[in-house]
Amino acid sequence: MAQGESSIRVYLSPEIKDRFKTVCFFKGLNMSDVSAELIENWLAKNDIELPTSQKNSSTPKSKLSPKQKQ
Numbered sequence: 905m906a907q908g909e910s911s912i913r914v915y916l917s918p919e920i921k922d923r924f925k926t927v928c929f930f931k932g933l934n935m936s937d938v939s940a941e942l943i944e945n946w947l948a949k950n951d952i953e954l955p956t957s958q959k960n961s962s963t964p965k966s967k968l969s970p971k972q973k974q
Contacts, residue, residue, distance in 0.1 A: 905936075914939070 905911060916924070928935045 924938075925935060928938055
């Protein structure tokens with residue numbers, strides 16, 4: 905892992921993991937690099953605008969409105 909990067913854990917079925925690992929190997933690709941690219945592409949299509957206070961926070965905020973929390 906490069907300095908300044910974080911990791912995540914992804915749970916896959918053994919069959920999907922093995923297929924992903926095999927295809928990456930035969931294409932000469934790194935599984936982590938492919939995963940990062942997939943996430944970046946997904947975010948490009950699905951990203952939302954967050955309030956400025958949440959963009960800098962490392963902990964997720966509750967998605968419930970104050971009324972829903974009651």
